[in-house]
Amino acid sequence: MTRLDPPQQALSSFVSSFTLFSPAEERFAGDRVRMVRAEEAARLDRLESQVENGGGGASEYLCLVGKLKARRSDKVLKHGLSILNDPKARSKLGGEEWTLYEQVAFAAMDCQQHDVAKDCIAILSKEFPGSTRVGRLEGLLLEAKGAWAEAEKAYERLLEDNPLDQLIHKRKVAIAKAQGDLSSAVNLLNKYLEIFMADHDAWRELAEIYMSLQMYKQAAFCYEELILSQPTVPPYHLAYAEASGLVLYTIGGLENLQTAKKYYASTITLTGGKNTRALYGVCLCSIAINQLTKGRNKEEKDGSNLQSLAAEALQRDYKERAPKKLPLVISMLKNMKLNS
Amino acid sequence: MAEDLVLDTAIRDWVLVPLSVVMVLIGVLRYFVSKLMRSHQAPDLKVVKEGQVILRARNLRAAAGFIPAKSFRARKIYYTNEENGLLHVPKGQAQNAQAQMFSDPNLAMDMMKKNLSMIIPQTLTFAWVNFFFSGFVAAKIPFPLTHRFRGMLQNGIDLSTVDVSYVSSRSWYFLNLFGLRGLFSLILGEENAMDDTQRMMQMSGFGFDPTKSLGAEKDSIDIIQHDWTLPKLEKRAEDVLKKLVK
Numbered sequence: 001m002t003r004l005d006p007p008q009q010a011l012s013s014f015v016s017s018f019t020l021f022s023p024a025e026e027r028f029a030g031d032r033v034r035m036v037r038a039e040e041a042a043r044l045d046r047l048e049s050q051v052e053n054g055g056g057g058a059s060e061y062l063c064l065v066g067k068l069k070a071r072r073s074d075k076v077l078k079h080g081l082s083i084l085n086d087p088k089a090r091s092k093l094g095g096e097e098w099t100l101y102e103q104v105a106f107a108a109m110d111c112q113q114h115d116v117a118k119d120c121i122a123i124l125s126k127e128f129p130g131s132t133r134v135g136r137l138e139g140l141l142l143e144a145k146g147a148w149a150e151a152e153k154a155y156e157r158l159l160e161d162n163p164l165d166q167l168i169h170k171r172k173v174a175i176a177k178a179q180g181d182l183s184s185a186v187n188l189l190n191k192y193l194e195i196f197m198a199d200h201d202a203w204r205e206l207a208e209i210y211m212s213l214q215m216y217k218q219a220a221f222c223y224e225e226l227i228l229s230q231p232t233v234p235p236y237h238l239a240y241a242e243a244s245g246l247v248l249y250t251i252g253g254l255e256n257l258q259t260a261k262k263y264y265a266s267t268i269t270l271t272g273g274k275n276t277r278a279l280y281g282v283c284l285c286s287i288a289i290n291q292l293t294k295g296r297n298k299e300e301k302d303g304s305n306l307q308s309l310a311a312e313a314l315q316r317d318y319k320e321r322a323p324k325k326l327p328l329v330i331s332m333l334k335n336m337k338l339n340s
Numbered sequence: 341m342a343e344d345l346v347l348d349t350a351i352r353d354w355v356l357v358p359l360s361v362v363m364v365l366i367g368v369l370r371y372f373v374s375k376l377m378r379s380h381q382a383p384d385l386k387v388v389k390e391g392q393v394i395l396r397a398r399n400l401r402a403a404a405g406f407i408p409a410k411s412f413r414a415r416k417i418y419y420t421n422e423e424n425g426l427l428h429v430p431k432g433q434a435q436n437a438q439a440q441m442f443s444d445p446n447l448a449m450d451m452m453k454k455n456l457s458m459i460i461p462q463t464l465t466f467a468w469v470n471f472f473f474s475g476f477v478a479a480k481i482p483f484p485l486t487h488r489f490r491g492m493l494q495n496g497i498d499l500s501t502v503d504v505s506y507v508s509s510r511s512w513y514f515l516n517l518f519g520l521r522g523l524f525s526l527i528l529g530e531e532n533a534m535d536d537t538q539r540m541m542q543m544s545g546f547g548f549d550p551t552k553s554l555g556a557e558k559d560s561i562d563i564i565q566h567d568w569t570l571p572k573l574e575k576r577a578e579d580v581l582k583k584l585v586k
Contacts, residue, residue: 306574
């Protein structure tokens with residue numbers, strides 16, 4: 001991941017080719033990805049019920065959980081341990097055995113079973129002495145126990161050997177965040193992003209921390225970066241709209257509002273109008289814009305009727321899914337004078 | 341040469357098959373030896389950073405229309421300004437690969453190891469084949485070929501009258517050397533296949549210079565025009581909602 005390897009190149013060229021698609025194709029490509037994901041998730045559920053009922057296939061299930069990065073720690077712990085405790089089943093795994101130990105160690109830490117995790121890690125460190133990957137697990141165990149200072153020390157030691165380990169840097173950020181020290185988490189993330197500036201997960205983390213610190217301008221920058229790396233992901237558009245809308249309260253400005261409205265609108269486009277938050281956002285932004293431009297030249301008010309459409313869509317949505325709250329919404333929209 | 345040459349079955353048993361088996365075994369052996377000699381190469385901070393900068397700049401170029409003009413301009417300056425822009429490479433600093441090799445003996449060492457594991461077994465097997473099997477007609481391919489293939493298939497036989505579809509032992513060696521890749525990828529796993537031809541390509545491409553790709557990225561960011569797609573998306577949102585409300 002650290003260098004420009006072919007999959008990443010392929011990804012970036014994929015993104016650049018994205019803009020050439022017509023909207024229908026865009027939706028199609030998204031659907032396909034979603035379909036594959038849904039298919040695999042369904043398979044996972046099927047396997048889980050099969051394993052739960054004693055139908056076998058436990059190792060296959062664990063493999064799939066690892067591949068999908070699903071968080072089903074209790075199940076993984078249960079079935080993983082039953083495989084690892086059975087010498088015959090364990091030898092069948094071959095080289096996969098060590099991956100399973102690692103997976104079970106993670107699951108055990110997630111379930112607060114530190115002893116099990118400790119045993120797994122001990123076996124792994126016996127097999128791979130001096131390995132960074134095992135060292136990370138040890139640090140993680142310290143973290144799970146809440147021994148922050150020791151965990152940090154362990155990570156520092158690992159970083160001395162290979163200072164470019166992304167995961168360890170991220171763990172350090174996580175420690176800072178877990179201790180509630182957000183400003184040092186921000187510092188660490190900034191330092192990390194100076195080197196690994198194409199890591200969009202780190203950008204997202206930073207954006208969220210900035211949002212919680214109410215540093216909206218900085219958060220908006222991070223969301224811009226996220227939009228650049230994945231221009232068709234609606235949540236980023238939504239979050240950017242919110243961040244740039246909130247900038248208004250700190251520095252003010254009509255321009256930010258208009259930007260926010262545009263990004264709410266693009267979220268509507270990308271989600272097919274199914275995002276309630278974006279619909280509300282469009283309504284609120286256009287009210288605020290109307291208030292700011294009151295008395296000014298009328299041509300600023302572009303003739304779009306987006307807000308009334310959004311209001312209508314909102315009402316329909318509430319009628320279908322929460323009819324009890326419909327009167328509330330209608331009266332609120334009336335107050336906003338959007339219910340034309 | 342109208343009548344066919346009859347090849348002795350002993351040639352098949354003592355030349356053709358042993359040659360192929362030995363080639364395969366040597367390939368496998370060489371794979372393990374090079375695995376032993378491979379030293380773990382720690383990634384260099386500067387190289388990693390440059391790769392990431394290029395990736396991020398490429399994202400900017402691909403999705404420039406999705407961020408407001410102001411943000412785009414700020415980023416453009418951040419990347420391309422002449423003083424401390426991320427993509428700006430000061431002249432003089434562009435280090436060429438040769439100098440880099442001299443400054444870092446490990447790099448040269450690595451190259452030498454790779455070379456040794458490739459060249460030594462090759463020379464040895466070639467000498468072995470030359471010494472024991474020179475001048476054999478080892479096999480016959482089942483279809484006729486034109487005379488141009490004589491150099492490829494009848495290396496080591498200086499007879500212009502032999503039909504081209506007969507393969508000499510030395511040519512069989514070469515065919516094995518370059519043609520066993522598929523077999524290796526079966527035996528050693530997909531990625532582990534020893535591929536001589538690919539290696540040679542790598543060697544010639546060694547002088548790759550990251551600063552050049554930085555410069556190229558800078559140029560392409562310099563020339564793109566910012567065209568905000570958001571107004572278009574806003575219009576489209578209207579259509580989407582109209583369809584939804586209907």
